[in-house]
Amino acid sequence: MFKRCGWVLGALALVACSGGDKSASTPKDSTSAANGAVASAGADLTGAGATFPYPLYSKWFADYATKSGVKINYQSIGSGGGIRQLTEGTVDFGASDAPMSDDEMAKLKTPVFHIPTVLGAVVLTYNAPEITQPLKLSGDLVAQIFSGKITKWNDKAIAAINSGVKLPTTDILVVHRSDGSGTTYIFSDYLSAVNADWAKAPGKGKELQWPVGIGGKGNEGVAGQVKQTPGAIGYVELVYAKQNNLPIASIKNASGQFVQPSVESVTAAAEGASAKFPPGTDYRVSIVNPPGATAYPISSFTYLLINKTFTDAAKGKKLVDFLRWALTDGEKDAPPLDYAPLPQSLDTRLVARLDSIKVGASGM
Amino acid sequence: MSDVVATPPAVPTVKGGAPATSSGGDGFEGGIEGSALGDRIYAGVIWVFAICVPVLLALIALSIFLAGWPALHRFGLSFLTSSAWDPVNGKFGAAPAIYGTLVSSAIALLVATPLAIGVSVFLSEFAPPWLRQPVAFFVDLLAAIPSVVYGVWGIFVLIPLLRTALIPFLRDTLHLSVIPLFSGPNYGYSMLAAGLILAIMVLPYIASVSREVLLAVPRSQREAALALGATKWEMIRGALLPYAKSGIIGGIILGLGRALGETMAVTMVIGNRPEISASLFAPAYTMASVIANEFSEASGDLHLSALMAVGFVLFVITIIVNAIARWLVWEVSRTGSKG
Numbered sequence: 001m002f003k004r005c006g007w008v009l010g011a012l013a014l015v016a017c018s019g020g021d022k023s024a025s026t027p028k029d030s031t032s033a034a035n036g037a038v039a040s041a042g043a044d045l046t047g048a049g050a051t052f053p054y055p056l057y058s059k060w061f062a063d064y065a066t067k068s069g070v071k072i073n074y075q076s077i078g079s080g081g082g083i084r085q086l087t088e089g090t091v092d093f094g095a096s097d098a099p100m101s102d103d104e105m106a107k108l109k110t111p112v113f114h115i116p117t118v119l120g121a122v123v124l125t126y127n128a129p130e131i132t133q134p135l136k137l138s139g140d141l142v143a144q145i146f147s148g149k150i151t152k153w154n155d156k157a158i159a160a161i162n163s164g165v166k167l168p169t170t171d172i173l174v175v176h177r178s179d180g181s182g183t184t185y186i187f188s189d190y191l192s193a194v195n196a197d198w199a200k201a202p203g204k205g206k207e208l209q210w211p212v213g214i215g216g217k218g219n220e221g222v223a224g225q226v227k228q229t230p231g232a233i234g235y236v237e238l239v240y241a242k243q244n245n246l247p248i249a250s251i252k253n254a255s256g257q258f259v260q261p262s263v264e265s266v267t268a269a270a271e272g273a274s275a276k277f278p279p280g281t282d283y284r285v286s287i288v289n290p291p292g293a294t295a296y297p298i299s300s301f302t303y304l305l306i307n308k309t310f311t312d313a314a315k316g317k318k319l320v321d322f323l324r325w326a327l328t329d330g331e332k333d334a335p336p337l338d339y340a341p342l343p344q345s346l347d348t349r350l351v352a353r354l355d356s357i358k359v360g361a362s363g364m
Numbered sequence: 365m366s367d368v369v370a371t372p373p374a375v376p377t378v379k380g381g382a383p384a385t386s387s388g389g390d391g392f393e394g395g396i397e398g399s400a401l402g403d404r405i406y407a408g409v410i411w412v413f414a415i416c417v418p419v420l421l422a423l424i425a426l427s428i429f430l431a432g433w434p435a436l437h438r439f440g441l442s443f444l445t446s447s448a449w450d451p452v453n454g455k456f457g458a459a460p461a462i463y464g465t466l467v468s469s470a471i472a473l474l475v476a477t478p479l480a481i482g483v484s485v486f487l488s489e490f491a492p493p494w495l496r497q498p499v500a501f502f503v504d505l506l507a508a509i510p511s512v513v514y515g516v517w518g519i520f521v522l523i524p525l526l527r528t529a530l531i532p533f534l535r536d537t538l539h540l541s542v543i544p545l546f547s548g549p550n551y552g553y554s555m556l557a558a559g560l561i562l563a564i565m566v567l568p569y570i571a572s573v574s575r576e577v578l579l580a581v582p583r584s585q586r587e588a589a590l591a592l593g594a595t596k597w598e599m600i601r602g603a604l605l606p607y608a609k610s611g612i613i614g615g616i617i618l619g620l621g622r623a624l625g626e627t628m629a630v631t632m633v634i635g636n637r638p639e640i641s642a643s644l645f646a647p648a649y650t651m652a653s654v655i656a657n658e659f660s661e662a663s664g665d666l667h668l669s670a671l672m673a674v675g676f677v678l679f680v681i682t683i684i685v686n687a688i689a690r691w692l693v694w695e696v697s698r699t700g701s702k703g
Contacts, residue, residue: 078660104663173551178636178653180451180661202452206661209450214553214647215636217657224519225553229527 043073044318049082049095052120052182052237053302056339057095060330067325070318079182080206086112086305092315094305097182098206099284111308113357114283115323115350116301118331119340121238121266122187123298124249127226128153130168131247134260136161138252139194139289139297145233146174146191147198148212153231161252168231175225175234178215180206186300187235190288194297238266239338253297254289261296266340269295274346299340309358316359327351425679432673435666443673449638451658456670458677460638464555464648465678468630469623471559471644472566477616479563480570485600488578500575507568515632518561523633526560527552531645548643553635555648561629566619573615577608610697617689624682627652651678 054076061072077085079096086094087107099114124142126135137145141157144150150157154167177184188204202208216222219240226234226246238261241248250258259265272292277285289297306323310316327347334341342350435456436443446457483503487496531550540546581604589603590596605612627650635647636657651674662668 080661080663083663101663171549178631179657180659182661202450205452206663207451207658207667209448209452209455210637213637214551215657217631217636221632228519228523229551 043071045070045072045092045315045322046074047072047082047093047095047304048075048077048085048091049305050079050097050182050302051076052097052239053095053118053339055239056118056334056337059333059337060326063330063333064322064325068321070322072322078180080180083305093307093319095303096305097300097302098185099301099303100305112305113308113353114301114303115306115327115353116283116342116346117304117326118302118334118342119266119270119299120182120186120302121261121269121296121299121340122183122190122235123238123241123246123261124233124235124251125223125226125241125246126233126249127228127230127247128168129230130166131162133165134247135165135249136252136258137249139190142251143191143195143198145172146176146211146213147202148174161258170231173229173232174210174213175216175222175229175232176208176210176213177218177222177235179217179221181218182206182300182302183219183235183237184208186288186298189286189300190298193286193288238262238340242338251297253293253295254291255293255295257293259294259296261298263335263338263340265294265296266299267343268292269297269299270301270340270346271295271343274343274349277349301342306357308356313359316357320354320357320359323354324351327354425676428672428676428679432669432671432676435669435673436676438666439670443670444677447638447640449654451662451664451667454664454666456666456673458651458654458670458674460640461649461651461654461674462677462681463640464558464634465624465650465652465681468555468558468562468634468648468650469620471556472562472623473616473620475560475563476567476570476619480567480615480619481574481605481612483567483571484574484578485604487575488581489596489600489604500572503568503571505568506564507572511565511626511628512632514561514565514629518557518629518633522561523552523557526554526557531556535645544642545644548641548645550645551635551647553633553647554643554645555634555641556644558630558634558648558650559644561633562623562626565626565629566622569619569622570612570615573618574608574612577611577615578604580611581607610693613689613696614693617686617692620685620689621682624678624685625652627656631656651675651681 054074057074057076061074065071074095075081075091079098082091082094082096083100083104085091087104087109089109094112097120100112105111124135124137128135137158138161141150141161144157151172152169153172154169159165159167185204185206188198188202188208192199192204202210214225216225216234219236222234223236223240223244223246226232236246240246241261248261250260253259253269269290269292270287272295273285273287273290276291277283283301283303287300304323306319307316310319327342327350331341331347439446439456443456443458444462445459446455447459448455448457449460450456483499487500491499527550531552531554534546535541535550585603585607586599589599594602630650631653634650634653636649636653637647638649638654639646641648654674655671658667659671662671
């Protein structure tokens, strides 16, 4: 009897251990990634940040290593983690899907340039087998659906712009991202731009207080929940939607055209938006709902965050050389991987900007 | 009394803890006083090992607390009672996550405990010997399935089953929708889904501990009851289960610890909605899920701090649960040995 009691207590000690372990696992994972970045002394350059462009970046780094011999180690730990590590100076460059906020910029020891690399676009996918041709939606309708003001698929406002389409009579189930994500940032940035109520609340950010709906973790979580649930609507990255052949809604752009998202229509959006950038722009700008008849309205840059000055001249030069390559030759790798490349005109401007990065000890 | 630990091979106890308390009587009959230098060094080393564990635990608790302090300080008690989780405007309240963690774990225990005890009674009292090992093996194997696999299974099998069969059955066929607990819209992704998936995940822990405990009940206990004319059912209810009670409760608490901290599978099926809803069919949130979801992209200091504060609250709740459990086991075994 006594022996058994002791044994049970031993089991209880295990509970304590495993409980603590689980709750701490997420922070632990990311710090071990951080240590990995510091420890990878074999690489010439280390970077950390956004997961969305990682498939493209890893191709870039591999190709560039073959071409120039410069090894770049990149940890795709998320934009937030990338910004934190850059702030702490544990990596040579960061990467982020959303531009850094003024607060975050203020904490940096060395000011950074935001260098756009490719474009991310957010698409709306839905589960309504009755709808055989792509559903048409406007930004205002999307905002009303995602704030719970439109709750039925056959709502008059939806029917009005989808004439001739047989809409289901069921309730709409909203599915959003539960994890912090650049995808949510782009989506909420767009809704804030086209709908004044949305701009007030929930506003824009990588995580929101959602008025309605259920949350899925990652693109695959949202897509899975939408696929499984008749009547559901959710938003995912263009790359993910393309590669999984999800039904995609056409969105009304600033010129009143309904546009299907594609590599071309997203690049067209950046073309339209960047024509208006002032000469000295820091590129921390929103390009949602841009002008242009063929522009898809829900898109954004993803950035590399590069220090404006490098005390280690060799490192700085390597990084600038890489960026010059990425913005010219590298952009050609984007469309086959379903990433929208920057428009040519913007590449030219960015390459010129690289010359202003100071490489060397005393800002020469 | 409970410090006399005879460790059975199935349960790995904390190394260093057990020998430290009983090092005097282990091998040397001459006693520890005035023994050779080697013994004293050995005892010292063991002491250090034994103290390392609680010190480590305290340091972890302290560092989580310090990281979470800005949020705890700013929101005070409302961090525990508020339902607002609004990263855009920097408002954080963990009430829905705390509620979700407790309720999903409670559902898990409610479902898993009878099943697990049933399995273990069957294995110890009814199963023919050739069946005992295979069934026990498969039950234990449930614990070896990675959490994320349970999550995927949940999305593709459990959720559709809930949405198309179980929830309509409970709500409409049995007309349970008059109770708020079983009413409301049916998405599949829900507190109920999280509770059920947790039930499957904690089942092997409870079943395996209960089985070992039941097998350890002396034969004489059973034979005495049968000799008094008890049926098999009466023997199990009157002699077997009360004797094994403290061990079974220990198994349940082991399962509870697993349920409270489980992250991945729950995140995939619970719907991740920070809202306290009366209905089990509504999406919910747990503390572990909040941290897993938001940590990687949280860049604001207050947001990060709020996530660490959630971690600290989870830590405290786990400690409280363990304390209650120890007290319960102690209480049960004390009254048990009297009666």
